[in-house]
Amino acid sequence: MPLVEIRAVDKAFQRDSERVEIFNALNLDIEEGSFTALMGPSGSGKSTLLNLVAGLDRPTSGSVRVAGAEVSAMSPNQLAPWRARHIGFVFQQLNLLPVLTAWQNVELPLLLTNLSRKERDERIRLALGVVGLEDRMKHFPRQLSGGQEQRVAIARAIVADPTLVLLDEPTGQLDAKSSQDVLALLRRLNDEFRKTIIMVTHDAHAAASARTVLHLEKGQLIERQGAMA
Amino acid sequence: MKIPLIYNLRSVMQRPTSTAFTAIGIGLVVAVFIGMLALANGFRAALTRTGSDRNALVLRRGADSELSSGLDREAVSILAASPHVAAGPDGRPLFSAESYLLIPLSRRGADTNTVANVVVRGVAAAAWQVRQNLVITEGQAPVPGRNEVCVGRTMALKFPNTDVGQALRFGGRDWAVVCHFTAGGSSFESEVWGDAEQFQPVFRRQGFSSASFRLADPAAFEEAERALEGDQRLQVDVYREAAFYAEQSEVLGRILEILAFLITSIMAVGAIFGAVNTMYAAVAARAPEIAVLLTLGFHPRSVLLSFLVESALIALVGGVLGILLVLPVNGMVTSTTNWASFSEIAFSFRITPALLLSGVVFAAVMGTLGGFFPAWRAARRPVVQALR
Ligand SMILES: Nc1ncnc2c1ncn2[C@@H]1O[C@H](COP(=O)(O)OP(=O)(O)O)[C@@H](O)[C@H]1O
Ligand SMILES: [Mg+2]
Numbered sequence: 001m002p003l004v005e006i007r008a009v010d011k012a013f014q015r016d017s018e019r020v021e022i023f024n025a026l027n028l029d030i031e032e033g034s035f036t037a038l039m040g041p042s043g044s045g046k047s048t049l050l051n052l053v054a055g056l057d058r059p060t061s062g063s064v065r066v067a068g069a070e071v072s073a074m075s076p077n078q079l080a081p082w083r084a085r086h087i088g089f090v091f092q093q094l095n096l097l098p099v100l101t102a103w104q105n106v107e108l109p110l111l112l113t114n115l116s117r118k119e120r121d122e123r124i125r126l127a128l129g130v131v132g133l134e135d136r137m138k139h140f141p142r143q144l145s146g147g148q149e150q151r152v153a154i155a156r157a158i159v160a161d162p163t164l165v166l167l168d169e170p171t172g173q174l175d176a177k178s179s180q181d182v183l184a185l186l187r188r189l190n191d192e193f194r195k196t197i198i199m200v201t202h203d204a205h206a207a208a209s210a211r212t213v214l215h216l217e218k219g220q221l222i223e224r225q226g227a228m229a
Numbered sequence: 230m231k232i233p234l235i236y237n238l239r240s241v242m243q244r245p246t247s248t249a250f251t252a253i254g255i256g257l258v259v260a261v262f263i264g265m266l267a268l269a270n271g272f273r274a275a276l277t278r279t280g281s282d283r284n285a286l287v288l289r290r291g292a293d294s295e296l297s298s299g300l301d302r303e304a305v306s307i308l309a310a311s312p313h314v315a316a317g318p319d320g321r322p323l324f325s326a327e328s329y330l331l332i333p334l335s336r337r338g339a340d341t342n343t344v345a346n347v348v349v350r351g352v353a354a355a356a357w358q359v360r361q362n363l364v365i366t367e368g369q370a371p372v373p374g375r376n377e378v379c380v381g382r383t384m385a386l387k388f389p390n391t392d393v394g395q396a397l398r399f400g401g402r403d404w405a406v407v408c409h410f411t412a413g414g415s416s417f418e419s420e421v422w423g424d425a426e427q428f429q430p431v432f433r434r435q436g437f438s439s440a441s442f443r444l445a446d447p448a449a450f451e452e453a454e455r456a457l458e459g460d461q462r463l464q465v466d467v468y469r470e471a472a473f474y475a476e477q478s479e480v481l482g483r484i485l486e487i488l489a490f491l492i493t494s495i496m497a498v499g500a501i502f503g504a505v506n507t508m509y510a511a512v513a514a515r516a517p518e519i520a521v522l523l524t525l526g527f528h529p530r531s532v533l534l535s536f537l538v539e540s541a542l543i544a545l546v547g548g549v550l551g552i553l554l555v556l557p558v559n560g561m562v563t564s565t566t567n568w569a570s571f572s573e574i575a576f577s578f579r580i581t582p583a584l585l586l587s588g589v590v591f592a593a594v595m596g597t598l599g600g601f602f603p604a605w606r607a608a609r610r611p612v613v614q615a616l617r
Contacts, residue, residue, distance in 0.1 A: 084526025
């Protein structure tokens with residue numbers, strides 16, 4: 001059974017008096033342990049699709065299932081703890097709370113678990129180690145480079161060991177070198193730690209890091225094999 | 230609460246100016262709130278401490294104050310002989326028949342035109358033992374039969390010619406000031422005391438206003454009350470002294486309290502709007518942060534709580550500020566006309582720990598109220614909208 005099952009999903013937004021259809025009877029399977037890049041022109045609905053999977057938005061009709069749970073049917077009250085348990089999310093920017101240190105930012109998802117202080121500390125150290133920022137844990141976001149900020153955000157997305165890691169244009173604001181670091185990190189998370197990853201990007205180079213590349217165009221998904229496959 | 234407090238603390242410190250203005254607004258309200266209640270409190274305390282539970286006060290039947298009461302000499306001697314009156318160490322009854330007079334006196338200071346009614350209390354020699362907490366702080370008690378008076382501490386502060394050794398003129402005569410006294414902060418401290426017999430011819434009064442005596446058995450007040458009120462020769466009402474003076478403070482104390490609540494409620498509305506503004510601005514500026522918290526799986530309830538706490542935190546700073554502002558008035562003496570007797574009564578602002586606590590609670594309430602709608606908006610805003 002696929003980890004993510006999207007079935008017959010319609011999504012429309014109301015803009016002024018106009019109804020804008022984004023998806024029409026969209027279907028998609030994401031397998032456990034996969035690394036999928038989601039490409040497509042701006043406005044094609046990439047973020048919307050990611051938000052549906054994360055339970056941040058709900059489809060107009062159809063069903064979104066993640067790890068057997070019907071996300072599209074959950075109430076906001078059920079979604080919050082579900083997201084804490086299953087989803088690690090990284091935005092294009094402004095991921096970190098500016099008044100908290102890297103360490104404190106990474107700790108946030110763990111505050112929603114029952115882990116003891118000691119267990120939390122171990123996990124944070126591990127996550128910051130994986131992204132290569134052990135020496136920056138006392139730094140505030142403004143004291144970090146853009147690439148370092150995104151790596152802290154990734155550390156935060158994996159620290160609670162979620163079912164799925166979702167990234168919305170994680171390299172969109174980064175220079176080439178920082179992008180490379182982030183992409184290498186994601187590949188390693190997939191290879192070494194078997195994390196299931198869905199990454200939205202409009203950068204073909206970034207998409208090449210994934211095993212599977214999906215193109216979203218006019219509400220339809222077209223699959224192409226990634227460079228690594 | 231799952232969102233760490235440090236997040237709110239640091240966020241608040243990121244915007245010191247708006248935080249300070251909001252806190253100062255709340256602080257002013259808290260200062261006025263505590264100040265006015267301290268006033269009511271001090272006023273009550275002054276009158277409540279005037280009476281003792283061990284004493285009974287006798288007034289003419291139907292009289293509601295010492296001013297409107299009168300007792301003739303016959304009634305006074307019957308009362309003094311009652312078995313309910315305790316005896317002093319010398320065997321004489323602890324009983325003081327008193328005359329209660331109001332005289333207009335000019336206040337101390339440049340503006341000598343302000344005249345206030347001062348209570349001149351003619352007392353028996355026993356009064357110094359009967360009445361509550363009396364301490365002569367300077368000089369000697371007036372000698373019966375002489376034109377001598379003793380002046381209460383706050384009275385001495387506010388009126389001229391009241392030093393020991395000076396002569397105080399009233400009733401067409403000079404009275405030698407022979408002592409100062411305190412009475413535990415009670416309204417007696419606003420009075421001038423002298424020998425009742427000396428005042429009688431001067432004020433052309435026969436008899437007395439009231440009588441105060443030490444109960445032979447404080448537990449047997451009801452018995453004494455029944456016996457004396459039942460005596461047809463007397464026609465008197467008997468009160469527990471403490472209860473009587475407390476009652477006298479009730480009306481003005483209540484009015485001061487109502488005023489305190491009215492004035493501070495009006496001010497509080499302004500302060501709450503200040504908090505609303507600050508918090509709306511905070512919520513708007515931190516939309517991406519709120520989206521991140523909700524995306525991480527923090528419950529909307531936690532976000533609501535977090536912003537409420539932040540608002541309450543600012544308000545608490547305001548509360549502490551208000552306390553610091555108002556504390557210096559503690560013990561400061563002021564005066565007013567006691568409407569129950571039309572006399573000048575001095576009393577001090579009395580700030581108690583309970584008042585301080587209620588000021589802090591009041592601040593927190595203002596902060597929470599002001600923070601509620603902004604916090605609600607923060608928690609309810611859909612993440613996808615905040616992200617766009
Ligand atoms: N909350 C919303 N309300 C109205 N229109 C929206 C909303 N979210 C997205 N859209 C519209 O849906 C389309 C897809 O948006 P999005 O998923 O953000 O695209 P992408 O991420 O591929 O650039 C766009 O035309 C966008 O304007
Ligand atoms: Mg997008």
